[in-house]
Amino acid sequence: MTTTPTLRQERDPAMTDDAALVSVRGLTVRYGRRTALDGLDLDLPAGQIVGLLGENGCGKSTLLKTLAGLYADHDGEVRIAGHRLGPQSKAVVSYLPDRSALPERARVRYCLDLFDDFFPDFDRARAEALLSHFRLDPAMRLKEMSKGMQEKAHISLAMSRRAQVYLLDEPISGVDPAARASILDGILHMLDADSLLVVATHLVHDLETSLDSVVMMRHGRVLLTGDVDDLRAEHGASLEQIFREVYGS
Numbered sequence: 001m002t003t004t005p006t007l008r009q010e011r012d013p014a015m016t017d018d019a020a021l022v023s024v025r026g027l028t029v030r031y032g033r034r035t036a037l038d039g040l041d042l043d044l045p046a047g048q049i050v051g052l053l054g055e056n057g058c059g060k061s062t063l064l065k066t067l068a069g070l071y072a073d074h075d076g077e078v079r080i081a082g083h084r085l086g087p088q089s090k091a092v093v094s095y096l097p098d099r100s101a102l103p104e105r106a107r108v109r110y111c112l113d114l115f116d117d118f119f120p121d122f123d124r125a126r127a128e129a130l131l132s133h134f135r136l137d138p139a140m141r142l143k144e145m146s147k148g149m150q151e152k153a154h155i156s157l158a159m160s161r162r163a164q165v166y167l168l169d170e171p172i173s174g175v176d177p178a179a180r181a182s183i184l185d186g187i188l189h190m191l192d193a194d195s196l197l198v199v200a201t202h203l204v205h206d207l208e209t210s211l212d213s214v215v216m217m218r219h220g221r222v223l224l225t226g227d228v229d230d231l232r233a234e235h236g237a238s239l240e241q242i243f244r245e246v247y248g249s
């Protein structure tokens with residue numbers, strides 16, 4: 001099969017797309033002499049659940065961190081809800097990193113207080129409802145929880161900001177397969193219809209039915225992007241099969 005990015009839209013590479021909630025042009029991020037993102041272009045509209053897929057080291061985490069406004073040092077242009085990266089873009093982005101930034105001795109209740117203090121858009125009732133959905137006790141300390149329980153706690157916090165863009169970096173890698181559907185239900189249940197959720201994941205099979213579109217990356221660039229239903233129809237295969245063919249070639 002071809003890995004040509006046939007579904008990428010033709011556009012003027014210099015212009016960001018005003019209609020897109022997230023618009024990226026020529027984004028390059030380097031760690032010293034290593035180039036993690038290499039002139040990446042991307043447009044993501046509101047109202048989508050987008051899977052960010054690709055091999056280890058292709059740049060998924062770096063892209064999410066950059067969109068979250070954590071790398072000031074980059075080349076290219078990024079717009080989020082029309083804002084350049086900075087305080088205004090950060091205010092509309094809820095980012096769940098692949099490694100926790102919360103103190104592990106903290107009780108979940110204290111984390112709720114932290115989010116309440118730090119994020120004006122934090123909806124505490126929504127977080128408490130999600131914690132309850134996941135059967136987590138707010139009195140527990142993070143370090144007393146299993147990896148999967150910690151992930152559920154972090155998801156509850158990140159998804160309870162009334163953000164426009166949610167960036168989740170491998171949010172359910174530690175959760176057992178049977179519980180993944182319940183977590184995805186919890187996430188999607190809380191999502192406003194006009195927000196955008198981008199989830200970096202290797203769990204293509206588990207997320208396949210939840211995703212509207214995918215962005216497949218390789219070597220710091222977008223290799224293939226498109227609507228999941230369109231891709232399945234075009235290739236006559238499941239998303240997981242398409243993924244295996246693209247990255248197996």
Ligand SMILES: Nc1ncnc2c1ncn2[C@@H]1O[C@H](COP(=O)(O)OP(=O)(O)OP(=O)(O)O)[C@@H](O)[C@H]1O
Binds near residue numbers: 031035058059
């Ligand atoms: N802090 C860092 N210092 C130096 N190089 C880094 C750093 N973080 C990432 N890199 C490099 O940048 C590239 C992209 O890494 P990144 O973590 O974004 O990939 P990824 O697609 O998220 O990988 P994975 O699927 O393994 O999580 C890799 O070559 C990696 O070695």
